[in-house]
Amino acid sequence: MADEKKKPTFRKIAATGPCKKLMADHFYELDEAAKSGSRKIAWCTSVGPAELLRAMGFLVYFPENHGAILGATRVALDTIPIANAAGYSPEICSYLTSDVGAYMKGETPLSMAYEGITEVPKPDVLVYNTNQCRDVKDWFMWYSRELDVPCIGIESFCNIDVSREPHIAAVSRQLQDLVPALEKISGQKLDLDRLKEVVGLSRKCSDLWEETLQMGAAVPSPLTFFDSTILMGPAVVARGTQEANDFYELLIPELKQRVKDGVAAVDGEKHRIYWDGMPIWGKLRDLSTTFLSLQTCVVASTYCNSWVFSDLDSANPFDSMAKAYTDLFIVRSDSAKEDYISKMARDFKVDGFLFHDAKTCPSNSNNRYGMPERLAAQFKVPSVTIAGDLNDLRLYSEEQSITQIEAFIEQLGEK
Numbered sequence: 001m002a003d004e005k006k007k008p009t010f011r012k013i014a015a016t017g018p019c020k021k022l023m024a025d026h027f028y029e030l031d032e033a034a035k036s037g038s039r040k041i042a043w044c045t046s047v048g049p050a051e052l053l054r055a056m057g058f059l060v061y062f063p064e065n066h067g068a069i070l071g072a073t074r075v076a077l078d079t080i081p082i083a084n085a086a087g088y089s090p091e092i093c094s095y096l097t098s099d100v101g102a103y104m105k106g107e108t109p110l111s112m113a114y115e116g117i118t119e120v121p122k123p124d125v126l127v128y129n130t131n132q133c134r135d136v137k138d139w140f141m142w143y144s145r146e147l148d149v150p151c152i153g154i155e156s157f158c159n160i161d162v163s164r165e166p167h168i169a170a171v172s173r174q175l176q177d178l179v180p181a182l183e184k185i186s187g188q189k190l191d192l193d194r195l196k197e198v199v200g201l202s203r204k205c206s207d208l209w210e211e212t213l214q215m216g217a218a219v220p221s222p223l224t225f226f227d228s229t230i231l232m233g234p235a236v237v238a239r240g241t242q243e244a245n246d247f248y249e250l251l252i253p254e255l256k257q258r259v260k261d262g263v264a265a266v267d268g269e270k271h272r273i274y275w276d277g278m279p280i281w282g283k284l285r286d287l288s289t290t291f292l293s294l295q296t297c298v299v300a301s302t303y304c305n306s307w308v309f310s311d312l313d314s315a316n317p318f319d320s321m322a323k324a325y326t327d328l329f330i331v332r333s334d335s336a337k338e339d340y341i342s343k344m345a346r347d348f349k350v351d352g353f354l355f356h357d358a359k360t361c362p363s364n365s366n367n368r369y370g371m372p373e374r375l376a377a378q379f380k381v382p383s384v385t386i387a388g389d390l391n392d393l394r395l396y397s398e399e400q401s402i403t404q405i406e407a408f409i410e411q412l413g414e415k
Helices: 016-036 050-055 063-072 076-085 094-105 135-147 165-186 192-217 225-231 233-237 242-261 281-293 317-326 334-347 371-379 398-414
Strands: 041-044 059-061 125-129 151-154 271-276 296-301 352-358 383-388
Touching (some): 016 041, 016 233, 016 242, 041 050, 050 059, 050 165, 050 192, 050 317, 063 076, 063 094, 063 233, 076 094, 125 165, 135 151, 151 165, 192 225, 192 233, 192 242, 192 296, 192 317, 225 281, 225 296, 271 334, 271 398, 281 296, 281 398, 334 371, 352 371, 352 398, 371 383, 383 398
Parallel strands (some): 041 059, 041 125, 271 296, 352 383
């Protein structure tokens, strides 16, 4: 198999440069506000009520994004054991243990990437949504106790087939109940027109991000899953801002031109893979190289699509936010997830599924209850499961995983 590999050729997407600048501006703005006290800062879970927070004048910081940076820079390897020693189990979310351990150590990879930033911005309020998992609440409650900062949030639903009126009403009511506390902390009343504006910007960002990801349906694909984990940055940290939308309006024409010119992200694309589960942040480059050398493109994923919020509606901000947060892939039942993945498999013309079993993220590991086998039977498409983790590389065997991937691609070739 090794003899058949081609030397990998990375085709850099030009818009990656503006993406990096947007991310830098995001962190510098937070840092300046934290140092000067010029703006209130809210920490928010990644699919929490960022739109509401922005509408009330807060700058928004996402600890899960910091967790991903800790993983990608491999700083997590040094910080996870610190949180473990403080009583946080190695079995729980390694974003949580990476981040809490980094705080205890007084270290952040932001200081290596951005001159003058020495620490993450201190919050005025912590706002969570348990639609992803219980860990995010425990994570924020730790900081609430440590920093003596109020922690408020939304208790969401899980394992639902489809959101119904009672689900939406319950979450919408909780969103509205956050307003008085946020008004007291921010010192300003909620302007409903401003909220509608932010929700509209967020919906536009969602639509542009979905259009970006849909480019992967082209044959050959102009981008890979590994590209998307970087390009998703603005949709994660800046949704609800014009800056995020401006970025995707810059990126999309570049990708459209690639499609028009037949420019492939993977030279000689032979196979198309669907990635389910979390990225292995500390191994993105290595895995990208492996798939390039195997002339295999990872064309789509459930992870990157988690920031597509098509239910957002500026005319009905609270209910539409509630529906968008409740229809998130991670909270759906297995049958709903299978329907979604089935559609993605058809739309993106995949000939194989890769499931990442992330040890510390059971909520985002969909291989544990027979789903790969059911999808394989339905599509007559093979799948492979690799064991690993989002941040804790002690749980990932590179040699074993690469061997599994190479054997899997060989199987696709024979098929």
